[in-house]
Amino acid sequence: MQPSPAEVARTLAAGRLPGNAHIACRPGPHRVRHAADAAGRVLMLVPAGGELAESLRPADGADDVAVVLDVQDAPPVAGSPTLGRVWVSGWAAPLTGVEARQAAQDFVEIDPVGELLDVGRGQVLFRMDPAEVRLEAAGRITDIDPDEYAAAEPDPLQAVEWDLLTDLADHHVPEMAEFIRRQLADSGHRGPDGPPPRVVRLDRYGFVVALGTPGREYRARLAFPRPVADRADLARLLHPVLCRRCAERATAP
Missing domain, CATH: 3.20.180.10 (PNP-oxidase-like)
Incomplete structure (x- = not known):
């Protein structure tokens, strides 16, 4: 028995590893603090007014922005094999009010950073609904069904x-x-x-x-x-x- 590709992808995207955000039609990538909620949706915690927040703001008339989150495994000790690299693509939108508060609670379960206390003022939470998930592992790239990715659970021993x-x-x-x-x-x-x-x-x-x-x-x-x-x-x-x-x-x- 070993983790399925969907489980590996959920483990990599969970939020315990550094991630980079690639935003459509914008320069980058940007290092981003992120976490995945129970449904696998990507939450991005971004300083308000910064370049990344401006890049993630939907254009006039749009509701969201196309984003790719790129996360590469960091083997824990010398000699450890890598789990690979995951790309989660989808559409991101800023959260406010009740949605922002709920997302902050989901985020804190993965990464309890102090900046979450400033959501709505100096920090903004964006949420991305995954539309495409790809895993590169052992020299192969596997397309993962977004529903399988959402249903998978990240490994409980990762942290x-x-x-x-x-x-x-x-x-x-x-x-x-x-x-x-x-x-x-x-x-x-x-x-x-x-x-x-x-x-x-x-x-x-x-x-x-x-x-x-x-x-x-x-x-x-x-x-x-x-x-x-x-x-x-x-x-x-x-x-x-x-x-x-x-x-x-x-x-x-």
């Missing part, structure tokens, strides 16, 4: 992936190495000799491990028994692996 990988690398190398080698052996594969295998990516479905020596590494994906819901759920799932005493009790006659 804490770096913390989790760092904790495993700092405190649990022997336990994880033993577990990974056992899993590979059970699947009929034998990992290469060399340093202990490393976990280099995590998501709700499993993790990617790097094995072998530098320059001769290869990667393997190991799936969890079930998708995890959040960090606490992952901790419960991995507890028998990381707790040697628990593992010894589980295997004792």
